Amino acid sequence: MTDPILEVSNLSIRYPGASSEAVRGVSFTLGRERLGVVGESGSGKSTVGRALLKLLPGARITADRLRFEDLDLLALSEAEMLKVRGRRMSMILQDPKFSLNPIQRVGSQVAETCLRHFPVSRAEAKAKTLEMLAAVNIRDPERVHDLYPHEISGGMGQRVMIAMMLLADPDLVIADEPTSALDVTVRLQVLNILDGLVRDRGIGLIMISHDLNLVRNFCDRVLIMYAGRVVETLKAGEFDKAQHPYTRGLLAAQPRIGGPRKPLAVLDRRPEWTEELPA
């Protein structure tokens, strides 16, 4: 691992009006690698992603350290964050059906990133957009450029999303369940495109997912979150060595083709796991 892009130490997030914190004491570092974050719904994994972009209106974010490259994210003003979002750090959202503006052409939505961050003309932005669309394996960028989101498939929509978020060549991309809205058949295709671009450009990737096998195959390391805490961090190849009973429970609850036809294990959830980390 090279010098870390992101250092997070003891991150806690509390939503306005909530009785307890949605995320508690999360710490991790990220280099130019692919980090998976898995957990059940409501475990706080998406909240962590949005907190890094400071896109949680009203929520109270505290941390001992929240450093992104040379920036102290906690200290940045909203005006300074505008120069970070989309340019140095971006996020791929879950479902292109909802995350693309339905009444703007796909191309102009991608070009908006370019126009926002670089002093370019509309023509230059369009050229850059077409180049990005080609980079995410869209065969006929000129045609797709002028389509509306409802005219393209989910897989293509997600590739457009990737083009939009990688256009400004950020150093960190958060992918918030980037494939869970897609058909199984196009999932792999989209992941391969994302993976290729992230590797080629040396981008740090945080992949938020609830698909254990997906993060296992596509990430270098995996954080396992439960009830707002990181319960265990594992190397992708070392899932078999998982120590924490929650991680083991998750693994045991997976069905396997050709496996024994017994009822799957029921996930055990213990309140004490939310209190402290195992030594």
Next chain:
Amino acid sequence: MSTGRRRLRRAAGQLASVAITLLGLLVLTFFIGRMMPADPVRAIVGEDATPETYDMVHAQLGLDRPLWAQFLRYMGDVLTGNFGQSIRTGQPVIQDILHVMPATIELATFAIVIGAGLGIPLGVLAAVNRDRWIDHAVRVFSLFGHSMPIFWTGMIGLLVFYAWLGWVGGSGRMDYFYIGMVPGRTGFLLIDSLLAGRWEVFRSAVNHLILPAALLGYSASAYITRMTRSFMLDQLNQEYMTTARVKGLSRGQTIWRHAFGNIRVQLVTIVALSYGALLEGAVLIETVFAWPGFGQYLTNNLVIGDMNAVMTCVLIVGVIFILLNLLSDVLYRLFDPRTK
């Protein structure tokens, strides 16, 4: 090719639906005319006429024939542009209406500009500050405008701004001594006075227009504010708003470029329908302000039972709404790519 044919078919379908609505409207106005407890014959011949005269006029009006024949004749008349004579003025009804329409159009147009100019920004403001004090303040402000009866605010407005403060002109379209000073070329006083180069008349007309238009606009803005707020809230909760923020757009840019950009078509519909309502619904304010417009014309004729005039007024209101609905359909089709 097939898209062209599809578009043609859709236009034909729309035309057919307009025709059917129009037919329904004609049936409705016809029956309103027949069911009204007003006797058109009596209105013409007067109280003292002999039964012979009464029967003669009754036959002249075609009232002795079966209902369906009367309806066919009515339909034929309307389609050939013959709306009958006004009993009161003896002139063709349509001519009378065209004469009073400009005063109402002037009033309603000013009112809708004020209503939309006030309502849309307030609605956006309320949505963006949802559940905060600004939202509540806007709600109270627009609820007040919505629930105050317009004849009451009209009278209070006259009392305060005309009688006490003297900021605006009183009732009527202009001060008395200007009446008849400019030739009525278009019927629109503001335009006519400018054409005649009479600045003092123009100023007087604006002075008289501003208060009723502002009050009407305020009451129309209540609806526009509420609708704008809910349209905006729909958009602000959409995931693509997050996408825009992640791209690095500021909150303001996201709100105006993405959310507001996406509700423009809906807003046009709302504003168009409000405009239609103002054109026909200015009855009360026209009465309070002695505004010689369509609303006053309708009320006067309703009172004296001039059925040709009333039926034609109802027909015109109906046609205005049909056309406004058509307009908003067309706008949706033009501006929302998903309907293509």
